[in-house]
Amino acid sequence: MRLSTQSRYGVRAVFDIAYHGGGEGVQIKDIARRQEISPRYLEQIFQKLRDAGIVTSKRGPRGGYSLAKSPEEIRLVDIIRVTEGGLEPVFCVHPEKSGKDCDRVAKCVTRLIWKEAGEKLEDFFDSVTIQDLCEKSELLGVQKERGRSLMYYI
Amino acid sequence: MRLSTQSRYGVRAVFDIAYHGGGEGVQIKDIARRQEISPRYLEQIFQKLRDAGIVTSKRGPRGGYSLAKSPEEIRLVDIIRVTEGGLEPVFCVHPEKSGKDCDRVAKCVTRLIWKEAGEKLEDFFDSVTIQDLCEKSELLGVQKERGRSLMYYI
């Protein structure tokens, strides 16, 4: 039962914007550096996040990504749903979504179990917001790297 | 967040023995037929289940697999742990297990979240037994196919 790399990176990336951004747009290369993720790979993930309305983007100098909502309003489930394409542990759970439907559905008990498991997971990821992550991170004593200003004034 | 095929098949296979076996040993080919799973592939899964002490095997004519414990005592988490190799959603969660440890652990908030998620899932799969599946299946009205006797007397 493994969370895809895109989901893990995605959550960390959005968190990074919230934590280090301070309202300003944050550039991919900075996120990539801080989170140690390939910048090119991050691009793809941000594509999805943008389409889903979780972040907004701005091109050109001093461009970058910003959160589309406040950190309290972004729940992990929102991110993961986008990067993972659903939290259900098996396709049988939602035959109508995945297109192909399993002909065992009528007599299959396990399907009900997988469905419940998926719901539990969903509930959990729905209960955690980006704001929560920021607070936890402060507790851990992770240094905030505030904005570009540093670069200019050094 | 996908459960591996081995886990899904594994649970269905153990359930099949409980439901259709009636105490007797159940043969791979019968399980494979009823559950529509490749018999060759099932063999591999049963290997793991046997090593984990979930089923016992008996060779030769009228041989097959039986449950090592009663259906109430077999929890889904037992099966899944074997077939999936742990329920943690990412390797960082247990660096000591997976060998390689991530150097971000100290400053990583998401790790704590993944860990919690894994625990939630584990708790859920710990709360469901094979007996539960059997009861659900009877409710669904799935026909029991009792033993070899059928074959002989027809």
Add this chain to the structure above:
DNA sequence: ACATTATCTACTAAATTAGTCAAGAAAAAT
């Protein structure tokens, strides 16, 4: 005009998963 930074589409490489195969060993039936 120019440098910067996101956008889009396509491609490649690596890893994992699912599934197959063949030879062998134990147990039961005859």
Add this chain to the structure above:
DNA sequence: ATTTTTCTTGACTAATTTAGTAGATAATGT
């Protein structure tokens, strides 16, 4: 004892998914 049935073992292959790379393009600020 011989034959048949069925599990056992370990290697092998194919398919799929995931992770990552690349290049050309569009928008933006200075």
